[in-house]
Amino acid sequence: MWRYEALLPIDRPEGVSRAAGGTPLVRSPGLDEVAGARVFVKDEGESPTGAYKDRGSAVAVPHTIATGDDVVGTVSYGNMAISTAAHATSLDRECVVFVPADIPAGRLEHIARYEPTVVQVDGDYGELYGDALDLSERLPIDVLVSDAPTRISGYKTALFEICESFAPETPDVIALPASSGGFASGVWLGIRDLERAGLIDESPRLCLVQTAASDPLTRAFEAGATDPTPLSPDETGETIAHSIGNPNPPSGARALAAVRDTDGAVVSVTDDEIRTATRQFAVDGGFCVEPSSATTLAGVSRLADRGEIDADESVVLVPTGTGFKESGAGGTDVSTEKVRRDDLADRLASMLPA
Amino acid sequence: MWRYEALLPIDRPEGVSRAAGGTPLVRSPGLDEVAGARVFVKDEGESPTGAYKDRGSAVAVPHTIATGDDVVGTVSYGNMAISTAAHATSLDRECVVFVPADIPAGRLEHIARYEPTVVQVDGDYGELYGDALDLSERLPIDVLVSDAPTRISGYKTALFEICESFAPETPDVIALPASSGGFASGVWLGIRDLERAGLIDESPRLCLVQTAASDPLTRAFEAGATDPTPLSPDETGETIAHSIGNPNPPSGARALAAVRDTDGAVVSVTDDEIRTATRQFAVDGGFCVEPSSATTLAGVSRLADRGEIDADESVVLVPTGTGFKESGAGGTDVSTEKVRRDDLADRLASMLPA
Numbered sequence: 109m110w111r112y113e114a115l116l117p118i119d120r121p122e123g124v125s126r127a128a129g130g131t132p133l134v135r136s137p138g139l140d141e142v143a144g145a146r147v148f149v150k151d152e153g154e155s156p157t158g159a160y161k162d163r164g165s166a167v168a169v170p171h172t173i174a175t176g177d178d179v180v181g182t183v184s185y186g187n188m189a190i191s192t193a194a195h196a197t198s199l200d201r202e203c204v205v206f207v208p209a210d211i212p213a214g215r216l217e218h219i220a221r222y223e224p225t226v227v228q229v230d231g232d233y234g235e236l237y238g239d240a241l242d243l244s245e246r247l248p249i250d251v252l253v254s255d256a257p258t259r260i261s262g263y264k265t266a267l268f269e270i271c272e273s274f275a276p277e278t279p280d281v282i283a284l285p286a287s288s289g290g291f292a293s294g295v296w297l298g299i300r301d302l303e304r305a306g307l308i309d310e311s312p313r314l315c316l317v318q319t320a321a322s323d324p325l326t327r328a329f330e331a332g333a334t335d336p337t338p339l340s341p342d343e344t345g346e347t348i349a350h351s352i353g354n355p356n357p358p359s360g361a362r363a364l365a366a367v368r369d370t371d372g373a374v375v376s377v378t379d380d381e382i383r384t385a386t387r388q389f390a391v392d393g394g395f396c397v398e399p400s401s402a403t404t405l406a407g408v409s410r411l412a413d414r415g416e417i418d419a420d421e422s423v424v425l426v427p428t429g430t431g432f433k434e435s436g437a438g439g440t441d442v443s444t445e446k447v448r449r450d451d452l453a454d455r456l457a458s459m460l461p462a
Numbered sequence: 463m464w465r466y467e468a469l470l471p472i473d474r475p476e477g478v479s480r481a482a483g484g485t486p487l488v489r490s491p492g493l494d495e496v497a498g499a500r501v502f503v504k505d506e507g508e509s510p511t512g513a514y515k516d517r518g519s520a521v522a523v524p525h526t527i528a529t530g531d532d533v534v535g536t537v538s539y540g541n542m543a544i545s546t547a548a549h550a551t552s553l554d555r556e557c558v559v560f561v562p563a564d565i566p567a568g569r570l571e572h573i574a575r576y577e578p579t580v581v582q583v584d585g586d587y588g589e590l591y592g593d594a595l596d597l598s599e600r601l602p603i604d605v606l607v608s609d610a611p612t613r614i615s616g617y618k619t620a621l622f623e624i625c626e627s628f629a630p631e632t633p634d635v636i637a638l639p640a641s642s643g644g645f646a647s648g649v650w651l652g653i654r655d656l657e658r659a660g661l662i663d664e665s666p667r668l669c670l671v672q673t674a675a676s677d678p679l680t681r682a683f684e685a686g687a688t689d690p691t692p693l694s695p696d697e698t699g700e701t702i703a704h705s706i707g708n709p710n711p712p713s714g715a716r717a718l719a720a721v722r723d724t725d726g727a728v729v730s731v732t733d734d735e736i737r738t739a740t741r742q743f744a745v746d747g748g749f750c751v752e753p754s755s756a757t758t759l760a761g762v763s764r765l766a767d768r769g770e771i772d773a774d775e776s777v778v779l780v781p782t783g784t785g786f787k788e789s790g791a792g793g794t795d796v797s798t799e800k801v802r803r804d805d806l807a808d809r810l811a812s813m814l815p816a
Contacts, residue, residue, distance in 0.1 A: 124748030127486035127505055134480040138552055151481055154508045157750060158786050178815050198492050198748030204810070209800055218786070220796040221744045225813065231803025243807060248814050390575045394478030394552025396511060432512050432572070432786045442574040446563055449585025453597060456558070459579070460602050461532050 109163055109265035115301060117261055121170040123198040127156045128166035129265050133273040133424065138392040142385075143405055144412025145423040148279065149395060150270055153430030157194045159187035159351075160291060160428040163266060164252075164259030169195040171258040172250040179204060181244075181251035183236045185211045185219070186351050187429050192252055193222035204249060206240070208233040218433055237358060254288035255359040263294020264301065270312075270424055271302055279312045280421035283404040285428055286316035286325055286374065287352035289359030296366030312424070314372040315417075316363060317407030319382065319400070321347035322355050328364055329374035336360035348379050351400035351429055373416060377406040385409075389427065398434060401427035463517055463619035469655060471615055475524040477552040481510045482520035483619050487627040487778070492746040496739075497759055498766025499777040502633065503749060504624055507784030511548045513541035513705075514645060514782040517620060518606075518613030523549040525612040526604040533558060535598075535605035537590045539565045539573070540705050541783050546606055547576035558603060560594070562587040572787060591712060608642035609713040617648020618655065624666075624778055625656055633666045634775035637758040639782055640670035640679055640728065641706035643713030650720035666778070668726035669771075670717060671761030673736065673754070675701035676709050682718055683728035690714035702733050705754035705783055727770060731760040739763075743781065752788060755781030 109129025110120040120126065131154045139147040152160035169192065172180050178201070182192040185207040196203035203224035207216070211228065220226060229236060240251035252259055271278060286292055292314060302308045318326050322344040324336035338356035347353055357363065367374055377385075385402035389395045404425040411417045447455045463483025464474040474480065485508045493501040506514035523546065526534050532555070536546040539561040550557035557578035561570070565582065574580060583590060594605035606613055625632060638645055646668060656662045672680050676698040678690035692710035701707055711717065721728055731739075739756035743749045758779040765771045801809045 122489050122491055124488065124490070126488040127503075127508070130484070130486060131508075132481040132484060132510075134478065135476050136478070136552070137476055138554065149481075151510065154481070154485075154510065156486075156505065156508065156748065158784065194744070194748040194750070197745050198490070200492065204813070206806075207798075213796075216796055216798070218750075220798075221750060221785070222748065223745050226796075226798040227806075227809075228798050228800045229803050229806065230800055235803065239803070239806060243810060246807070247811055249810065390548070391551050391577050394510065394548040394576065396548070396572075396575060430512070430784075430786065431575070432784060442570055442580075444561075444570070444574075444580040444582050446582045446584055449583050449589065449593070452560075452581075452583065452593060453600070455581075456597060456603065457601055459558070 109166065112265050112268050116167055117258060118167060118171050118174060121166065124156045125166035125170055125195050125198065128162035129269065131155060133270060136393045139388065139405065142388050142392060143408045143423060144419055145408060145417050145421050148422060148424045149393060150266065150424050150426045151395060152266065152426060152428045153397060157191045158430035158433060159191060160263065160266060161187045161191035163262040165191040165195040167262035168252045168256050168258035169199060172252065173199055173201055177248055177250035179249040181206065181240065181249045183240050183251060183253055185215055188254060189219045193219055193224040196224065197222045206236055234356060253358065254290040255293065260290055260294040260297065263291050264298030266426065267295045267298030271308060278308050278310060279424045281315055281417055281423040282312045282426065283315045283317060283408050283423060284426050285352050285400050285403045286318050286363060287354040287357065289325065289357045289363030291428065292316055292363040292366050293359045296362065296369070299370065311370045314366050314370045315407060315411060316367060316374045317403040318374065318376045319347040319349040319353050319403065320376040320378045321345040322353035323376040324355060324357060325360055325363055326374045326376040328360065329367060334361060334364060336364065349382055349400035349403060351398060373411055375407045375410050377403050377410065381406040386431065395427060396431040397427035398429040398431045401429055463520065466619050466622050470521055471612060472521060472525045472528060475520065478510045479520035479524055479549050479552065482516035483623065485509060487624060490747045493742065493759065496742050496746060497762045497777060498773055499762060499771050499775050502776060502778045503747060504620065504778050504780045505749060506620065506780060506782045507751060511545045512784035512787060513545060514617065514620060515541045515545035517616040519545040519549040521616035522606045522610050522612040523553060526606065527553055527555055531602055531604035533603040535560065535594065535603050537594050537605060537607055539569055542608060543573045547573055547578040550578065551576045560590055588710060607712065608644040609647065614644055614648040614651065617645050618652030620780065621649045621652030625662060632662050632664060633778045635669055635771055635777040636666045636780065637669040637671060637762050637777060638780050639706050639754050639757045640672050640717060641708040641711065643679065643711045643717030645782065646670055646717040646720050647713045650716065653724065665724045668720050668724045669761060669765060670721060670728045671757040672728065672730045673701040673703040673707050673757060674730040674732045675699040676707035677730040678709060678711060679714055679717055680728045680730040682714065683721060688715060688718060690718070703736055703754035703757060705752060727765055729761045729764050731757050731764065735760040740785065749781060750785040751781035752783040752785045755783055
């Protein structure tokens, strides 16, 4: 991503922050039939901590350090926490991660690997976004929330890379999972940079996909609203797509504007569709993605069914995180058979085509 | 890696095989003190299935298909199995994975995600390497073992990328984990290609690191032998570095020749050293690596202590696989504190520098 250093607010850092970005974009014909379009995959799971969040942390963490705050913080118990902690520790800075009191053990372990100070907050975790901004004002800590401007400026490099891979063409559609709206905001910033520079004529349509368990952006998009209405606890549910599902997305208004500006769409998908799409990513594409990333395939398939994407259009799916951090969520059926070593040749011969 | 298409035995494929390689090489000063040298990290964990094995599968699997075998197989219950299954399924080919009868459930789940035919073999798993070659001769299946020539040709692209990143300099040392010797063979092939082309004057010294629990290459290197002696079960032990530790490495002779030809070394490290190095990779470098990859840091540290690597020499550590596939192995200590949301500001103020 440091190929675009001139368009970022800091100089190229050393260490793990230098390793962020530069993920591959590949044509993936095995997914065409499911998606109903010509599929390209921009695999953000191939990042230092396995998620696109590294693009944001690689800019935001060194920026915080350069501008004088001693301590970096974040409000997350998922990929953003892992990424922020990794980037801070590699630059020898203290990191405070605010997680909910009931964080699952497996997720805590991924975060703890980088040895940040982990604070389990007893109370309404949703309110911590506001608390964090307040604490950053009052104390020598910079809590990098999901829509920190430096974080979002890092995300635009994903768009630059996609467009550079396609040049001189541009893809018809880019499909992203959406939660806080931060990634969509960054991608939109990138589109506008390229438009202003005269490097693209027509913008790709931005399609955002949410989990039906918590989809304030989809509701606002369908209602024609410019701002999402925060969802109350009884309007949200459990979902396997736990990396997304923010009921009160701080960058929601910008995400909605990005979609409308690019003639895109916002769509929700169910956990059943997400399970199926996670499996299809693996079995038809060879990609191990987390459930929240599989939403992109399910969402594009819905939009194609509705006639909003044509079969000959190029669609870039952006799986934002690897599936290797979690087990079980993909609904994998494990069926094996036991064979004695001496019987292997016979058994294999009966299995294989003649 | 397809930048080097002209030096590979197949044309650039589509799908996940196109996404292999192209991993970042970054200067990682946080690791210098531990390593005792100037550290660069070539993070092979940033691969489609999280391991360098994808470079081999990306060449070997399409090559098998192009040359007529209907079914792809592999003998592995780790990264090679995951990678081979992913590449085969993305090209719509059947894959048979031979695993031991007592495979741990977590590893089976990672493999099963790509829905290969999983055969649990009851019998001496170590003998399956020979069985696989025999079955590949007799049946319409191509079992891609660790030293399949097409797999090894893919590995040389890691060396090309490292040397291109350093050009016009060359790194002093490249440190790899070693098990079957396949990766070292591939890297050596790459060195010889560049030497023949006149692109490098002096080869980097290849340093291979083994787990002390199973280190036939270290023993052979220290004994001055050209071939490793297979270790019997009572000469090997349990290790957290389960991706390495082949007691009878098929590419062992080539790996030893590569080390001697480049004036390198082979060294073994204990599980305690591996645990410490896994933590250092994360906390000092920001990289989440699997224990078998952390051996590179522990091994280089040993060689520096012995005076075989100087503090001002450039050393490329190649973590071959991500640590995100496993939990618990890194010996992470998880310590957190619970704070009521209302007390957060006070607690934080007492924690932070004045």
